[in-house]
Amino acid sequence: MKKDAEVIIIGAGIAGLTAAKILKAAGKSVLVLEASDGVGGRVRTDEIDGYLLDRGFQVFLTAYPEAKKLLDYKALELCKFDPGAIILKREGITTLGDPARQPGSIVSTLLSSAATFTDKLRMLRLKLKLAGKSIDQIFSEPEITTTEYLKKEGFSGTIMNQFFRPFMTGIFLEDRLSTSSRMFEFVFKMFSEGNAAVPAKGMGMIPKQLAECLSSQELLFHQNVSAVNGGSVTTTDGVVYQANYVLIATDPLRSPIRNRNSNIERHSVSNMYFTAKKRPFEKPLIALNTLPGKIVNNIAVMDRISTRYSENGDTLISLSLIGDHSKANQNELQENVVNELKFWYPEAVSWKHLKTYHIDYALPNDDHVTNDPDYTTMLVNAQCFTCGDYLMNGSINAAMKSGRLAAEAMINTMF
Incomplete structure (x- = not known):
């Protein structure tokens, strides 16, 4: 039977696109099947009424080792956040910066009540x-919770509640x-050694750049896969594609070979966008x-x-x-959000x-993480592999690495 490609990849998220890039660089033919109308998976950007809306607030950490090898940072036109944060307290607003990287923040940081001097x-x-620790060393450490880790490091309740949490x-x-705690150390190291940034035209530019290696014949949209049998892939429309190998690069909830149930441990988020004539902060x-019992956890002014x-x-x-928050009354939810934020930003009542x-499914549960998945976790059977950040840890870096490792494993079996 004629093969459509050497490898069929199900899912055009970060992991699947990375695998496609690696496979094509090795001279292998690929066919990527994506159920939605575009690439990116959980990393997508919509254009609505002249605004770019990332589907869920995300930042890209430039220190990610996989990303540095696979992405063209200059072409992404990365725009960075300053290190630190604005702290919204019942007593008012204070700023905690990183004087080592931004000397101009030293005064506000020293005066900030969000942390003690010892903190x-x-x-x-x-x-x-x-x-001084390598990423491999970090992921070989015994695991405790992030809360236990920070207490062990001696941080006070003040900085725990007003910054870290x-x-x-x-x-x-x-x-x-x-x-x-492995995930905390990894993320903290990445924040410390690089920038938190977004591409100028939205986070969706990251998967779009990865997909540049694919032609329109190699990347097909609206292909909802219902079954995988050996090298045969069947869609809900009854179309059958054939390949030597299949790589499942969806999240576990959408995998055609796993039990689709709501008990898979993951974390959810709601991302609300408002427009205004004036920025709440510059x-x-x-x-x-x-605040305890808050609705909104964090605020970002994206056009800044x-x-x-x-x-x-x-x-x-x-x-x-x-x-x-999907089951909440949405008008009430918006009203509650505005009422909460107008304490610091009275003009929030006029936000649109x-x-x-x-x-x-925003992130997998990361109570236990690794940076090197066992080969057996990627291998479904002799013709089928799987990849995704959930096999390692919830990050763009892990999605890329899992895609690369799965592609390399298939390349090695082809020879």
Whole structure:
């Protein structure tokens, strides 16, 4: 039977596109089948009314080792956030920066009540400690929770509640900080050694760049795969594609070979966008809400980072709400969000709601993580492999690495 390609890849997210790039570079023919109308998976950007809306607030960490090897940073036109954060407290607003990287933030950081002076010294000590640890060393350490780790490092309750908890909650998408200490060390090291950035035209430019190696015949959209049998792939429309190998690069909820159930451990997030005539703050920082029982965890003014996010010059405000808010009354949810934020930003009452994304599967559960998945976790059978960040840890770096490793494993079996 005629083969459509040597390898069929199911899913055009970061992992699948990375695998396609590696396979094509090795001279292998590929066919990528994507169920949706575009590339990116969980990393996509929509254009709505002249605004660029990332599907879920995300930042790209330039220190990611896989990304440095596979992406053209210059072509992405990366626009960076300043290191640090704006801290929103009941007593008011303060700023915590990184004087080692931005000397101009030294005064505001020293005066900030979000951390004790000893905390600030411990933060510097932690940066130096992780600078001396390799990523392999980090992922070989015993795992404890991030909360236990920070307490072990001697940080006070003040900085825990006013910086680490809201900051890491925005990254891990869970507020108990049960996420593995390995993941905390890795992320903190990446923040310390590079920039947190977004491509000028949105996070969706990352998968689009990876997909540049594919022709229109090699990347097919609206292909919802229902079954995989050996090298045969069948879609819900009854179309059958044939290959020597199949790589499943979907998240586990959408995998055609796994039990599709709602019990797969993952973290959800709601991402709400507002527009306004005036920015709530001018610094290129993320604002963290430290109030107990809050709805909004963090705020980012996207047009301050890249003006391309707003075509007409109005400001674009991104809010992250941790958890699943899809079943809430949406008008009430918007009203509650505005009522919460007007404490610091009275002009929030005049913000215009643009769109809300409810993302059920935003990140895999990262209570236990690795940086080198066992070969057997990628191998389904002799003709079928799988990849994705859930096999390692929830990050763009892990998605790329898992895609690369799966592609290399298939290349090795082809010879």
